[in-house]
Amino acid sequence: MRTFCATVAFLLALCLGCAGPGAPEAAVNRAMAQEAATPEIAPVSESGGLAFSTPRPSQTEPPLVEVPEESEEALPWTYPISREILDDEQDVLRLVNANNLLDKDYPGEDMLVEVTVRKANSNEMLARAVASEALQAMFDAADEDGLKLYLYSAYRNYRSQEVIHYNRVEAMGYDDGLVQVAGGSEHQTGLAFDVISYAWIGSRFNEDFADTPEGQWMAENCTRFGFIIRYPEGKQDITGIEYEPWHLRYVGVEVATYMTEKGLTLEEFTVEWRNAVFDYEMQSQQSMSIDSF
Numbered sequence: 001m002r003t004f005c006a007t008v009a010f011l012l013a014l015c016l017g018c019a020g021p022g023a024p025e026a027a028v029n030r031a032m033a034q035e036a037a038t039p040e041i042a043p044v045s046e047s048g049g050l051a052f053s054t055p056r057p058s059q060t061e062p063p064l065v066e067v068p069e070e071s072e073e074a075l076p077w078t079y080p081i082s083r084e085i086l087d088d089e090q091d092v093l094r095l096v097n098a099n100n101l102l103d104k105d106y107p108g109e110d111m112l113v114e115v116t117v118r119k120a121n122s123n124e125m126l127a128r129a130v131a132s133e134a135l136q137a138m139f140d141a142a143d144e145d146g147l148k149l150y151l152y153s154a155y156r157n158y159r160s161q162e163v164i165h166y167n168r169v170e171a172m173g174y175d176d177g178l179v180q181v182a183g184g185s186e187h188q189t190g191l192a193f194d195v196i197s198y199a200w201i202g203s204r205f206n207e208d209f210a211d212t213p214e215g216q217w218m219a220e221n222c223t224r225f226g227f228i229i230r231y232p233e234g235k236q237d238i239t240g241i242e243y244e245p246w247h248l249r250y251v252g253v254e255v256a257t258y259m260t261e262k263g264l265t266l267e268e269f270t271v272e273w274r275n276a277v278f279d280y281e282m283q284s285q286q287s288m289s290i291d292s293f
């Protein structure tokens, strides 16, 4: 229907002479006029050989012009992150918090691999492959800068989180917000890591870790490997979690760079990109209905 309408619109434009410069129809028009004025020379193909000559349309009949398919998606995508990344086939942008809980079986054990980096304890450490590779690259880069990072915690299943949360509340006498409820921990995604220095092994974590050379190095360099400091300072009212300079979340290099430059939490970024997609879809629909009268 739209193609038909566009074809009608084009034919009207031809009659009225109102197609502006740069419009595809005008380009076709110019090309045809040029072609009519060019002497008959057999065209040469890209490979250098003679190409088959295509029959010319009759100059006495109005040309029938097919509008290319891509003109149906005419609106440009202007949001800084590409649609391919936001389509997120690997689910690396998954938002997890107290209001966005994961299912018990997420992401499935076949999605997890053993993490190979230096560890702070003998626990089994699993993660999503894409995040594990990025973590290894980050540890290697820290090594080159003379800093030894230690992985304290990686994937955590639903049941473990349930136990940890229960124990925390029992120990504190109240829920202090440092431990997420079951299904609300990013560690269940296999995309989150707690990374510390040797000196902090056995310590109770607190925000002073940010002042250590390792903490400072991670804050300055983690985006290069696709990580964000997921619970940044001063954003507790948005994330619901205290500042955790040791907790890294993999989101990919492009998104991590963008979020860090704009100072966005994952909660804020998620709202922003979903709005961008929504606005784009709405504008596309509006432009289609204008096209169809």
Ligand SMILES: [Zn+2]
Pocket: 153, 187, 192, 193, 194, 247, 248
């Ligand atoms: Zn953590």
